[in-house]
Amino acid sequence: MIEKQRVAQGDATLYDVARLAGVSAMTVSRVINGTKRVNDDTRERVATAAAQLKYEVNVAARAARVGSLRIGLLYSNPSAAFLSAFLVGAMDQCSSSGARLILEKCEGQRGWRDAIDNLVAGGVNGILLTPPLCDSLPVLKLLAELDIPAVAVATARPSKSTSAVRIDDYEGALSMVRHLISLGHRDIAFIKGDPKHTPAQLRYRAFLDAMEEAGLEVPPARVAEGMFTYRSGLPAARRLLEQSERPSAIFACNDDMAAAVVAVAHGMRLEVPRDLAVCGFDDTPLATTVWPNLTTVHQPIGEMGQVAVELISEQIRCQRKRLPSVVEHRLLPYNVVPRLSSTRDWKASA
Incomplete structure (x- = not known):
């Protein structure tokens, strides 16, 4: 009762x-x-x-x-830089298509239930799931039970029953490690992302595979835990840089944590990239805000926002016309963007 x-x-x-x-x-x-x-x-x-x-x-x-489209966006503990870049693309697409975008944040471990209820109460017709909610099986199951169309954003292992937009995170991370190795780095450390997020898992696996491919070992001390936030990157960076022998390069699982590495390095009076090369992932606006600018893997986040709105809009229209919804997985291109934080002449300037 x-x-x-x-x-x-x-x-x-x-x-x-x-x-x-x-x-x-x-x-x-x-x-x-x-x-x-x-x-x-x-x-x-x-x-x-x-x-x-x-x-x-x-x-x-x-x-x-x-007649109108009301699209919900569910987010939880995101990278602020990722979310802002994604919102720009999503809002642009909503504006051109006459849709409304309604944001709802999840609070706590089970806050997603209340958040979904709030979105449904707000009359949304479909929901976009940003990391790490895009990989949550309970969330996907509940939306299916409620007959609410969903699109998973930036998931590395999209569900067969849910549309998704993503890049190849494994190949992107593999390319970045190979880039660092090509610059002469042999002692490379890594900062992990949220373990619940599949791209974080694939990026770490790619790091290990690229190092093994080059015949390089990865001692446990060269891997630190992070959660995709700037704040989580600070203790991770300190753990790696306070060792008696520091790595020559740190590859962080996203730009927020890479920016934290740069901040900690500056605080320790280390010069980037002369004393330490730093690389990130995503190519958010933050990558060109910090100094030196971050070498990173470009993920077309704004375009992902546009595509996600396109996919969810089509699913909503199919539902209204009582047509079968077609699940579509869009794979967008990535590329490594070299910048000053890992400049090629780092050895000459040391």
């Missing part, structure tokens, strides 16, 4: 409405989003239950809004 206090406060959720109406959460979602696969009797029961529980959705208005 629903707690009376919570109902009185108007805090009922989509699931509470479903229980009171005697229907599934998927059915409530369909009513809210105005899909036609619900009979009038069921639609009325859902509307009545929502009114009784003070569920903060005007169900009739949501059901009538079938």
